[in-house]
Amino acid sequence: MPIYNSYPLVIILLLFVSAFAIPIFKSIKMARIISISAAGISFALSILTLMGVKADGAYYFRVGHFDAPWGIEFHIGIIEGLMGVLFMTVSLAVLWFSVYSIDHDLSKKKVPIFYTLVNLLVGSLLGIVFSDDLFNCFVFIEISSIASCGIVVVKDKKENIKAALKYLILSSLGSGLVLMGIALVYSLTGHLNMPHIHDVLVSIYPDHSRNMLIAIGLFTVGLGVKSAMFPLHTWLPDAHTYAPASSSALLSALVLKAYVILYIKIIHRVFGMSIVGDLPVLNIVLLLGAVGMIAGSVLAILQKNIKRMVAYSSVAQMGYVFFGIGLGTTMGLAAAIFQIFNHAFTKSALFLSAGSIIEKTGKKNIADLKGVGKEMPFTLAIFTIGGMSLVGIPLLSGFNSKWNFAVAVIEAHRVELLAVVLISSLLNALYYFPVIVNGYFGEESLEGKVYRNTERPIKELVPIFALVLGVIYFGVSGGGLLSLIEAGIPALK
Amino acid sequence: MEHLLANYYETGAIILFGVGFVTLLAHGNLIKKIIGMNIMDTAVFLFFIAKGYIAGNEAPIIRSVKSASGYVNPVPTALMLTGIVVAVSITAFALALTIRVYEKYGTVDLNEIIKMGGE
Numbered sequence: 286m287p288i289y290n291s292y293p294l295v296i297i298l299l300l301f302v303s304a305f306a307i308p309i310f311k312s313i314k315m316a317r318i319i320s321i322s323a324a325g326i327s328f329a330l331s332i333l334t335l336m337g338v339k340a341d342g343a344y345y346f347r348v349g350h351f352d353a354p355w356g357i358e359f360h361i362g363i364i365e366g367l368m369g370v371l372f373m374t375v376s377l378a379v380l381w382f383s384v385y386s387i388d389h390d391l392s393k394k395k396v397p398i399f400y401t402l403v404n405l406l407v408g409s410l411l412g413i414v415f416s417d418d419l420f421n422c423f424v425f426i427e428i429s430s431i432a433s434c435g436i437v438v439v440k441d442k443k444e445n446i447k448a449a450l451k452y453l454i455l456s457s458l459g460s461g462l463v464l465m466g467i468a469l470v471y472s473l474t475g476h477l478n479m480p481h482i483h484d485v486l487v488s489i490y491p492d493h494s495r496n497m498l499i500a501i502g503l504f505t506v507g508l509g510v511k512s513a514m515f516p517l518h519t520w521l522p523d524a525h526t527y528a529p530a531s532s533s534a535l536l537s538a539l540v541l542k543a544y545v546i547l548y549i550k551i552i553h554r555v556f557g558m559s560i561v562g563d564l565p566v567l568n569i570v571l572l573l574g575a576v577g578m579i580a581g582s583v584l585a586i587l588q589k590n591i592k593r594m595v596a597y598s599s600v601a602q603m604g605y606v607f608f609g610i611g612l613g614t615t616m617g618l619a620a621a622i623f624q625i626f627n628h629a630f631t632k633s634a635l636f637l638s639a640g641s642i643i644e645k646t647g648k649k650n651i652a653d654l655k656g657v658g659k660e661m662p663f664t665l666a667i668f669t670i671g672g673m674s675l676v677g678i679p680l681l682s683g684f685n686s687k688w689n690f691a692v693a694v695i696e697a698h699r700v701e702l703l704a705v706v707l708i709s710s711l712l713n714a715l716y717y718f719p720v721i722v723n724g725y726f727g728e729e730s731l732e733g734k735v736y737r738n739t740e741r742p743i744k745e746l747v748p749i750f751a752l753v754l755g756v757i758y759f760g761v762s763g764g765g766l767l768s769l770i771e772a773g774i775p776a777l778k
Numbered sequence: 779m780e781h782l783l784a785n786y787y788e789t790g791a792i793i794l795f796g797v798g799f800v801t802l803l804a805h806g807n808l809i810k811k812i813i814g815m816n817i818m819d820t821a822v823f824l825f826f827i828a829k830g831y832i833a834g835n836e837a838p839i840i841r842s843v844k845s846a847s848g849y850v851n852p853v854p855t856a857l858m859l860t861g862i863v864v865a866v867s868i869t870a871f872a873l874a875l876t877i878r879v880y881e882k883y884g885t886v887d888l889n890e891i892i893k894m895g896g897e
């Protein structure tokens with residue numbers, strides 16, 4: 286067994302152990318050192334894992350040294366490896382940025398708690414991605430629910446407590462539904478290990494199709510609540526708006542994604558397309574995704590608060606992911622996973638830059654932010670690149686993502702859905718461009734503004750530049766990532 | 779109907795699940811919401827444990843050498859122990875947040891809190 290096989294477990298353990306080591310020291314500096322070094326080591330290990338998987342193919346890792354039906358296993362393929370790298374890259378950048386910004390939002394006592402929660406959160410999200418055992422996934426889901434509510438409520442304001450409670454109630458509703466789904470699947474098969482469940486389910490399929498429909502419906506709604514599938518997104522705007530900028534970036538870039546990955550694994554690994562293709566579930570997911578793409582953008586246009594606008598845009602972008610899953614084709618799935626990458630990099634850059642603007646100018650409303658481009662030219666430049674990526678300007682990752690969706694739609698012979706992709710892109714332009722244009726141009730709005738008056742020092746913008754670099758990299762050479770994803774999809778099934 | 783009566787554990791669990799689900803969604807009072815959440819979780823525990831129970835068999839504590847068929851399935855019980863721990867921690871967290879909400883807003887009714895609006 287090559288040594289890299291144990292790295293995923295090491296990553297999760299390292300993040301958990303470091304999370305609980307932070308409160309011991311009671312110093313903000315130590316908290317930062319521990320948290321960031323744990324994330325840095327995990328980042329290096331995740332890259333090594335991905336390289337190993339790329340060379341040798343997917344593998345199973347027995348966590349407790351028991352064989353599959355009894356022991357818990359991790360399944361690491363290229364997709365899981367890629368997700369590990371993505372999660373660690375984004376969380377490393379966000380942790381780095383939080384060093385400069387989190388003091389602004391939190392009292393001194395709360396800062397170490399923030400780092401504890403972030404490490405716990407990222408560890409549990411990676412657990413969801415890596416684990417091949419449904420009940421183990423459920424436990425990780427619950428850890429991540431508590432931790433993600435924690436990083437919202439760590440800022441001790443009225444609105445934060447309200448938002449976190451709303452989030453906690455809806456996400457425990459979601460996990461209740463997921464647990465019921467697991468109970469149904471367990472009662473049908475007697476297994477919790479995904480490939481074993483799959484084998485049994487396929488052999489008993491036609492006799493128990495109704496049970497399976499209910500189970501997969503429970504998984505869809507449960508994980509849909511948690512990953513903000515359109516009509517179930519009501520908790521998202523509050524939680525993402527009021528949370529500190531670093532938390533919002535993590536919540537929308539990573540937390541939503543882990544549940545989607547679990548959903549993909551449930552569809553493809555647990556049930557398999559031979560069963561799911563027979564049931565109407567994917568069409569409903571496709572419909573909800575398409576409605577979400579449009580409705581999320583329309584709701585974003587109506588918002589006055591810049592962070593709230595970016596939060597609603599997440600609903601639209603998650604709509605794309607569900608749209609790709611709902612197509613049910615390999616290309617659709619690849620496009621959805623590519624969109625996960627695109628959205629994680631873009632949205633975390635957007636949230637961090639919008640958070641910086643609010644922090645430095647003290648203004649939240651889009652109408653008050655006219656001329657901010659003169660005061661904070663670099664921050665707004667980052668926001669511009671992020672916004673343009675989501676609109677779908679070429680050479681940015683959003684364009685490649687939309688291109689993939691267009692190809693997937695045409696390959697699936699559902700050309701009428703192309704209209705949804707195009708309309709949604711146009712709607713994205715309607716809310717990102719006004720902020721950008723009013724920020725940089727207009728005699729009136731620029732009057733009385735001092736150049737780089739409220740700009741952050743360049744040093745503090747480096748982590749966001751790193752994320753933007755990802756956006757540009759996947760925009761210029763998205764083909765490499767896409768072919769890697771396509772190579773990884775067979776191992777997912 | 780016969781099926782429902784024959785599987786009365788499961789029927790009961792699903793009815794409880796529905797009760798909890800509706801309580802969680804329909805009530806504005808946060809305490810009632812948390813109670814609903816607990817009923818929902820308990821329903822799943824009941825469902826799981828009922829699935830592991832084999833009538834006439836003993837609890838899986840090995841005292842004498844007996845074949846495995848003499849015991850009930852221990853896996854669901856073990857899983858639900860974890861489930862209970864998770865449910866307890868979520869409940870504790872939710873209750874703590876409810877106390878904070880009451881301190882800040884002076885009410886535990888979510889509808890009233892939403893009416894007050896933010897900022």
